[in-house]
Amino acid sequence: MKNFFANLSTNKKFALIAFILGIIALFAGNPYGGGTIKVNEKELALSTINNSDKVTVTDLADWIIQGKADFELVDLRSQEKYNEYAIPNAQCIPIAQLPESDLLRNQKIIFYSDDDVAASQAWFIFKSKGYKGVYILDGGLNAWKEKVLFPKAPINAGKAELAKFEKAKEVSKYFGGQAQTDSTLSESKPSIQLPTSNVGTPKSGSTPPKKKKREGC
Amino acid sequence: MTSLTKKFSHAFEKDEGHVHIEIEAKPYSNPYLVGIGLGLVLLASFVIMGRGLGASGALSTLVASGVNAIAPDHASHNPFYSEYLGDGTTNPLKDWLIFQVIGVLVGGFLSGTISHRVKKGIEKGPHISTKMRLIYAFVGGGLLGWGAKLARGCMSGQALTGGAVLNLGSWAFMMMVFAGGYGAAYFMRRQWI
Amino acid sequence: MNAPFFKFDYFNTDVSLIFAFIIGIAFGIALERGGFGRATILAAQFYFTNMRVLKVMFTAIVTAMLGLFYLSVIGFLDLSLIYLTTTNMLPMVVGGLVAGVGFVIGGYCPGTSMVAVATGKIDAMVYVLGMMFGIFVFGEMFPSIESFFNSSEMGSVTLPQYFNMSYGLVVFLVVLMALGAFAAAEWGERKMAAKKSEANP
Secondary structure: OHHHHHHOOHHHHHHHHHHHHHHHHHHOOOOOOOOOOOOOHHHHHHHHHOOOOEEOHHHHHHHHHHOOOOEEEEEOOOHHHHHHOOOOOEEEOOHHHHHHOOOOOOOEEEEEOOOHHHHHHHHHHHHHOOOOEEEEEOOHHHHHHHHHHOOEOOOOOOHHHHHHHHHHHHHHHHOOOOOEOOOOHHHHHHHOOOOOOOOOOOOOOOOOOOOOOOOOO | OHHHHHHHHHHHHHHOOOOOOOOOOOOOOOHHHHHHHHHHHHHHHHHHHOOOOOOHHHHHHHHHHHHHHHOHHHHHHOHHHHHHHOOOOOOOOOOHHHHHHHHHHHHHHHHHHHOOOOOOEOOOOOOOOHHHHHHHHHHHHHHHHHHHHHOOOOHHHHHHHHHHOOEHHHHHHHHHHHHHHHHHHHHHHHHHO | OOEOOHHHOOOOHHHHHHHHHHHHHHHHHHHHHOOOOOHHHHHHHHHOOOOHHHHHHHHHHHHHHHHHHHHHHOOOEOHHHOOOOOEEHHHHHHHHHHHHHHHHHHOOOHHHHHHHHHOOEHHHHHHHHHHHHHHHHHHHHHHHHHHHHOOOEEEOOEHHHHHOOOHHHHHHHHHHHHHHHHHHHHHHHHHHHHHHHHHOO
16 A cells, blocks of 8 residues: 555645545535634633623623724524613524524624523633633623613712712613612612613714725735 | 855856856746645635735725825725725725735745746747737736626636635636636637647 | 634734735745746646646645635634635626636736746736726726626625535535546646647657
């Protein structure tokens, strides 16, 4: 066998190698799969400890108002819940459909669901698949409602806290929510109407989405 | 490298008045080996940059910049030019393809020098005048430039790069280039054979 | 999974230009070694006397394709991040035909003309001027042919997706096709050489 190979001309050797590689390709599997999963647990643990894998709802609200679009916001809940209410600019990818999503490994991706659990699971799946910039919306949609849409006035607040609340009021108005100035109001919570449509078109002069650069001829 | 030093020593010999023998151009390499080399260059481009090779894009940027320099209003209103000019935040000539094509010029010159193949001349068959050949070169270049732009890329950008990533349109383009070439070859035979 | 490096921000745009230059040099050397700096060799492809263009091009495609496939399968490279030109079937077919005719008339394609310019071919310099003129004409015509340019849009689609075959199967078929083409090219060249020596012994 060795002799046979050695006796071939250079060109035929290359042809044979190409043919063998072609045959192996038939059984080698799907190139889009990403291969074996390798988890760097130390890195994962570290990012969990410093909270570097989390985005707070107030930060997210600021980004949306500023019109930042260099990230993908992913709603992991079901389609019905998404239709009911979703954070502006979010796309709906129920967690079961995540493997078929067309999210790219070099994108900044922020996951959220009602609470942290589903987002954390998705975060882990994506981290282990080699996605670089994956984040969890801290507290999920519950925190979003509580802190962004319906912020409560602080009781016995100092000046700084009041100023902060003033800002929160503005933010909540932007997203179609309602700040809770009266503590009694918060008891009638079921009556609060969630904003129906995706309000909040970004202001002009905002950072454009990561532009697809021309890469062809 | 040895051939480069040979060339230098050759130049010195000439200075000293020695008998000067023309160094013959070396024959071209085995096409399959060249193909593997070219494939590895292309693969390196994919791995490092996530994109393939190109050539006509650089010329398009040059043309767009030229038009922009002469008639900026005209260029900015034409979506074809403005795509190559970018959003104005960076110099359009600071482009990946431009630098790559400059590299091609340097690489071609280096390789040609080492193998003694850099020689001023005109490439043509024996039965055609120089003037006709140059006219054909201009017309052919014009057609290729126009066609490559319509097809979103040239042989490097479409056929080679797109072929390797199994792009549907690139394979269609490649087949059509061969079809067009073989179809027109008969009428052009006086130029080449 | 950390390639393509640029898409994962391993280095910035300025550094990418240095890579562009280096990759370009290697590209230029490969083209020159292949004999692509000479229009007579390139044009010989269309008269079946010298099939170097086909051999070099298909070997390069097969090499890069196999490399991409296996690097992706082992998880080193993310294939979905490799740039894919969108397919617009009609303009591509028409553009390919025009480019093919231009190829045989002009004797070069854009990349090879650069190498020919670098090795002192005057016809290549004229060819490059012609190409820039062609691009200029296209640019001036663009508003009126824009709708055709954007017609039959199919998005970024690969052969495996279009024919609904596995990626590996298409890789295998392309390898087979290339090997078949090489065998035919070698046979054809021998045949043409024999005919030539018969004609003028």
